[in-house]
Amino acid sequence: MKRQPLHLAAVALLLSVLAIVAPPAQGRAAAAVTFTNPVAAAPYGADPWMGYYNGNYYLAATTWNSQLVIKKAASVAALGGASETVVHTGSGSTNCCNMWAPSLHLLDGPNGKRWYYYYSAGPPACCDGQRSYVLESSGTDPMGPYHFAAQLQVQAGNGWAIDGSVATINGANYYLYSSWVGNLQSLFIAPMSNPWTVSAYGTRISSPSYSWETAGGNTQEAPYVLQHGGRTFLTYSASSCNTPDYKLGMLTLTGTNPLSAASWTKKSTPIFQRADGNGVYGPGGQGFFTSPDGSETWLTYHANETTGQGCGGTRTTRIQKITWNSDGTPNLGTPASLGSTPTAPAGDPGGGVTFPVAGTRYRLINQNSGAVLDAVNCGTANGTAVDQWASLGNACQQWTFAKAGGGYYTITNANSGTVLDSVNCGAADGTALNLWAPLGNACQQWSVTPVNGRYLIANRANGKVLDVTNCGTANGTAVRQWAALGNTCQEWRITP
Numbered sequence: 417m418k419r420q421p422l423h424l425a426a427v428a429l430l431l432s433v434l435a436i437v438a439p440p441a442q443g444r445a446a447a448a449v450t451f452t453n454p455v456a457a458a459p460y461g462a463d464p465w466m467g468y469y470n471g472n473y474y475l476a477a478t479t480w481n482s483q484l485v486i487k488k489a490a491s492v493a494a495l496g497g498a499s500e501t502v503v504h505t506g507s508g509s510t511n512c513c514n515m516w517a518p519s520l521h522l523l524d525g526p527n528g529k530r531w532y533y534y535y536s537a538g539p540p541a542c543c544d545g546q547r548s549y550v551l552e553s554s555g556t557d558p559m560g561p562y563h564f565a566a567q568l569q570v571q572a573g574n575g576w577a578i579d580g581s582v583a584t585i586n587g588a589n590y591y592l593y594s595s596w597v598g599n600l601q602s603l604f605i606a607p608m609s610n611p612w613t614v615s616a617y618g619t620r621i622s623s624p625s626y627s628w629e630t631a632g633g634n635t636q637e638a639p640y641v642l643q644h645g646g647r648t649f650l651t652y653s654a655s656s657c658n659t660p661d662y663k664l665g666m667l668t669l670t671g672t673n674p675l676s677a678a679s680w681t682k683k684s685t686p687i688f689q690r691a692d693g694n695g696v697y698g699p700g701g702q703g704f705f706t707s708p709d710g711s712e713t714w715l716t717y718h719a720n721e722t723t724g725q726g727c728g729g730t731r732t733t734r735i736q737k738i739t740w741n742s743d744g745t746p747n748l749g750t751p752a753s754l755g756s757t758p759t760a761p762a763g764d765p766g767g768g769v770t771f772p773v774a775g776t777r778y779r780l781i782n783q784n785s786g787a788v789l790d791a792v793n794c795g796t797a798n799g800t801a802v803d804q805w806a807s808l809g810n811a812c813q814q815w816t817f818a819k820a821g822g823g824y825y826t827i828t829n830a831n832s833g834t835v836l837d838s839v840n841c842g843a844a845d846g847t848a849l850n851l852w853a854p855l856g857n858a859c860q861q862w863s864v865t866p867v868n869g870r871y872l873i874a875n876r877a878n879g880k881v882l883d884v885t886n887c888g889t890a891n892g893t894a895v896r897q898w899a900a901l902g903n904t905c906q907e908w909r910i911t912p
Contacts, residue, residue, distance in 0.1 A: 448759045448760075449491070449493070449759065449760040449764050449765070449766035450493070450757040450758065450759055450760060451491075451492045451493040451757070451758065451760050451764075451768075452493075452496075452754075452755065452756070452757055452822075452823065453732075453733075453734040453735065453736075453752065453754050453755075453756070453758075453822075453823075454496065454732035454733050454734050454754060454822065454823050455475065455492060455495040455496055455716075455733050455734065455735055456475055456477055456487070456495065456496065456732065456733035456865075457496065457732050457733075457823045457824065457863035457865060457874065458729050458730055458731070458732060458863050458865075458874040458875070458876070458879035459479075459480070459729040459863075459865070459872060459874045459879050459880075459881055459899070459900040460477045460478070460479055460485060460500055460865060460872075460900070461477055461718055461729075461731050461732035461733045462477055462478040462701060462718045462727075462729070462731040462733075463477055463478040463516060463517040463518070463579070463638065463701040463718060464476070464477045464701060464703065464716050464717070464718055464733040465477070465518050465519045465520055465703045465716070466703060466705050466714075466716040466733075466735065467520060467558070467705045468705050468706060468707070468708055468761070469522070469558055471490060471708075472488050472489065472490055472558075473488065473489050473490075473491075473492055473495055473705075474486055474487070474488050474520065474558045474559075475487050475488075475495055475498075475716075475733065476518040476520060476533070477518065477718075477733060478515065478516045478517055478518070479515050479900065479902065480514055480515065480516075480729065480899060480900060481513065481514070481515065481899075481900055481901050481902035482505050482506050482512065482513035482515065482902055483502045483504075483505055483515065483902040484502070484503055484504040484505070484515055484518065484533065484535060484551070484562075485500040485501060485502055485503065485867070486500075486501055486503055486520075486558065486559055486560075487499060487500050487501065488501070488558070488559060490765060490767065491760070491764055491765055491766050491767045491768065492735070492760050492761060492764055493760060493764075493766060493767060493768035493769075494767055494768050494769050496768075496769065496823050497768070497769030497771060497866065498769070498866065499866035499867065499868065499869065500865060500866065500867040500868070500872075501559060501868065502867070502868055502902075503533070503551070503559065503560045503561070503562050504533070504551055504560075504562050504564070505902075512537055512538070512539065512540075513537055513538075513539075513540065514537065514538050514539060514540050514541075514542060514543075514545075514546075515535055515536070515537050516535065516536040516537070516546065516578060516579070517535060517536050517578060517579045517580075517638065517701070518533060518534065518535045519533075519534045519535070519579075519580060519581040519582070519640070519703065520532065520533050520534070520558060521534070521581070521582045521611075522556070522558075523582065523584075523589065523611045525552075525610050525611045525612075526610055527552070529556055530552050530553050530554075530555070530556070530611070531552075531553035531556065531557070531558050531560075531562075532550050532551065532552055532553070532565070532582070532611045532612070533550065533551040533552075533553070533562055534548065534549070534550045534568075534580045534581060534582065535548075535549055535550075535551075535580075536548060536549070536577075536578040536579060536580070537549050544576065545576075546576055546577070546578045547567055547568075547574070547576070547577055548567065548568040548570060548577045548578070548580040548591075548593055549564070549565075549566070549567050549568070550565045550566055550568060550611065550612045551563065551564055551565055552565040552611070552612065565611075565612040566612035566613065568580065568591060568606075568612065568613070568614055569614065569617075570591060570593060570595075570604065570606045570614055570617060570618045571595055571604075571617060571618065572617050575595060575596075576595055576596060577593045577594070577595045577604075577618075578593060578594050578595070578637065579593055579594045579637045579638045579639065580592065580593040581593075581639060581640050581641070581703075582608070582611070583641035583643075583648070583650075583674075585641075585648055585669070585674050588607065588608075589607075589608040589611070590605050590606065590607060590608060590674055590675075591605070591606045591607075591608055591614055591618070592604070592605050592639040592640075592641065592650070593606075593618065593639065594636060594637035594638065594639065594652075595618070597620055597623065599634055600623045600624055600634045600636075601624070601633070601634060601635045601636060601637060602620050602622060602623040602624070602636055603620070603621055603622040603623075603636045603637075603639050603650070603652055603667075604618035604619060604620050604621065605618055605619060605621050605674060605675060606618035606619070607675065619675055619676075619677070620677065621667070621674075621675075621676075621677045621679075621680050622636055622650075622652075622667055622677065622680060622682060623636065624636050624654060625682075626665075626684065628654065628655065628661070628663065628665075628685070628686050628689075629654040629655055629665060630655060631655035631656060631659050631661035631662075632655055632656030632658050632659035632661070633655065633656035633658075635653070635654060635655055635656050635657075636652050636653070636654055636665070637652065637653050638652055638653040638700060638701050638702060639651070639652045640652070640702055640703050640704065642704045642713070642746055644713070644740065644744070644746065645740075645744050647668065647669070647744060648668070648669040648674075649666055649667070649668055649669075649745065649746060650666065650667040650668075650669070650680065651664055651665070651666050651687070651702055651704075651746075652664065652665050652666070652667070653665075653700035653701055653702065654686065654700075656727075657698060657700060657701075657726065657727040658726040658727050659698065659726070660690050660697035660698050660720070660723040660724075661689070661690060661698070662698035662699065662700045663686045663688060663689035663690065663698075663699065663700060664686060664687050664688035664689070664699065664700060664702055664717075664748065665682070665683060665686055665687065666682075666683045666687050666745075666746075667680040667681060667682050667683070668680070668681050668683070668745070687746070687748050688702075688715075688717070688748040688749075688751065689751075690751070691750050691751040691752075691753075694750065694751060694752060694753035695721055695753050695754065696719045696720075696721075696734075696751035696752070696753065696754075697719060697720045697721070697722065697723050697725070698718075698719055698720045698725070698726075698731070699717050699718070699719040699734075699751045700717060700718065700719075701717060701718045701731070702715060702716065702717040703715075703716050703717075704716070704738075707737075707761035707762040707763055707764070708761060708762065708763030708764055708765075709762045709763030710763075711762050711763075712737055712761055712762050713737070713738050713746070714735050714736065714737050714738065714761055715735065715736055715737075715738050715748055716733060716734070716735045717733075717734060717735075717751075718731040718732060718733055718734070719731060719732065719734060719751060720732075721754065721822075721858070721876075725879075728878075728879055729874070729878070729879025729880065729899060729900065730876075730877070730878060730879040731879075732754075732822075732823070734751070734752070734754070736748075736749065736751070736752050736758065737758070737761070754821070754822035754823070755821045755822055771910075772817040772825070772864065772910060773817075774816070774817065774818055774819065775816060776816065776817075776912055777811075777814040777815065777816055777830050777912065778814065778815050778816070778817070778910050778911060778912055779807065779813055779814060779815070779910075779911050779912075780815060780873070780882075780908045780909075780910055781807075781908060781909040781910075781911065782804055782884055782904075782905065782907075782908055783870050783904040783905075783907040783908065783909060784884065784887055784889065784903070784904040784905040784907070785804060785884060785887075785888070785889040785893070785905075786889075787804035787805055787806055787807075787889070787891065787893075788804065788805060788806075788807050788813045789802060789804060789813065789815065789882075789895060789908070790802065790803050790804060790805040790812060790813050791812045791813070791829050791831060791832060791851055792892075794810070794812040794831055794832075795832065795851070796831065796832040796833075796834065798834065798850075798851070798852045798853055799850050799851070799852065800832065800834065800850055800851040801848065801849075801850050801894065802836065802849045802850060802851065802894070802895045803891075803892050803893060803894050803895055804884055804888075804891070804892075804893050804895055805891045805892065806891055810831070811829075811830040811831035812829065812830075812831040812832075814829075814830035814831070815827050815828065815829060815830060815836075816828045816830060817864070820861040820876075822876075823863060824858075824861040824862060824863055824876045825861065825862055825863075825864060826854060826860055826861055826862075827862055827873075828854075829851055832851055834851035834852055834853055834854075835851065835852060835853075835854050835860050836849060836851065836860065836862065837849065837850055837851060837852040837855075837859060837860050838859040838860070838875050838877065838878065838880075838897060841857070841859040841877055841878075842878075842897075843877065843878035843880070845880065845897070845898045845899055846896055846897075846898065847878075847880070847896060847897050848894065848896055849882070849895055849896055849897060857877070858875075858876040858877035859875065859876075859877045859878075861875070861876040861877075862874060862875060862876065863876065864910070867907060868907075869909075870904075870907035870908060870909055871907065871908050871909070871910055872900060872906060872907065872908075873908060874900070875897055878897070879899075880897035880898055880899055880900075881897065881898060881899070881900050881906050882895055882896075882897065882906065882908065883895065883896050883897060883898035883901075883905060883906050884905045884906075887903070887905040
């Protein structure tokens with residue numbers, strides 16, 4: 417056999433190696449990373465703020481109790497199962513606590529660059545006592561630790577002020593919030609001398625004037641700035657959140673002085689609203705964040721699944737990518753349905769959470785009492801009550817989880833095959849729980865939200881969580897549903 421020249425042999429060897437290690441060109445494209453909304457379910461899914469910083473997403477939302485929380489995940493697909501970490505309890509208010517509408521901002525201040533966690537707080541009975549407050553982080557980690565910084569004195573006479581956020585315009589910081597003038601809930605802006613102090617009371621820059629801003633109430637709230645191409649857009653929520661017609665409007669900064677109402681021009685039509693065909697009602701409480709690679713702008717917002725759910729704990733956090741119109745204004749599109757699988761923000765590494773595992777039997781152990789969720793007397797009939805009892809190791813105290821769509825689960829008793837049910841689909845605090853044959857409705861579906869290593873289990877139809885009656889510790893204490901209070905009587909360990 418004729419021998420090849422050395423250099424030709426080397427080339428042939430190299431080509432053969434490349435053929436082995438290099439995949440075909442058409443096989444090199446990675447599969448798109450997708451996720452499913454909601455990224456935060458009840459009870460902590462309303463009024464969301466979301467951001468991306470140093471390799472992680474961060475999300476905070478209204479709790480309606482004395483806790484301020486943040487969840488963190490490297491992939492947006494993992495946010496739904498990420499733990500709600502409590503970063504602060506209580507506030508500087510003496511009449512506390514009912515926490516709303518967090519908004520986080522990384523700002524330069526007297527102590528260097530820090531994260532500032534702005535929120536509204538008031539007395540437990542909603543809703544006339546709300547004022548604006550802020551925490552300051554000890555460093556540049558969005559998870560804190562945080563300490564209480566101040567109440568922002570934005571209204572004369574210490575007036576009502578909610579939904580605050582900060583905008584940096586031409587190098588200066590401004591505090592944006594919502595308050596009242598007569599019967600008009602309006603948008604205000606105040607100059608800031610540092611991240612916890614305004615240098616003047618706020619001035620009104622917009623009030624509800626169109627019919628789409630007045631459904632159920634004359635409302636403009638949740639101001640949040642979006643900047644693009646050198647322009648500043650102020651988005652806000654309009655109409656009452658008690659209606660399915662809660663929606664988003666927008667002002668554009670067209671003048672030179674952000675403190676003057678004349679510098680802002682209101683768009684005459686809403687920019688984001690209910691999508692009945694997709695089962696999305698009352699979208700609002702919005703914010704914006706940038707994708708991990710910096711190339712995309714994303715909207716975060718809350719919405720309901722039915723027309724009658726209103727302002728309560730049923731609202732869930734959803735996100736979707738926005739685009740830009742030819743005139744440079746934002747195009748938010750149409751609210752997408754739950755259960756759709758959009759492509760994740762560009763640069764997202766992917767990876768979700770697989771807990772709870774379908775088919776695995778779990779015990780639900782109350783954090784306060786140490787007792788487990790139990791089918792009373794091992795009943796198998798429809799209407800069997802649910803209580804807590806010392807662990808007996810039997811199937812009557814074991815439960816399986818099956819995905820029901822939209823980030824929710826049915827919870828089935830391993831002994832009876834019946835599912836955890838809100839009696840008569842009741843929505844009131846104190847509504848009893850029982851076991852019933854599967855009906856496929858939202859009253860039998862539950863979210864599972866990690867909080868500091870335990871779980872809140874909330875009903876899809878009403879947002880109320882599993883609660884041990886009066887924090888009882890005795891065997892036989894009834895388990896019912898109640899608004900989230902942030903206590904251990906409503907927290908459950910889920911163990912095989």
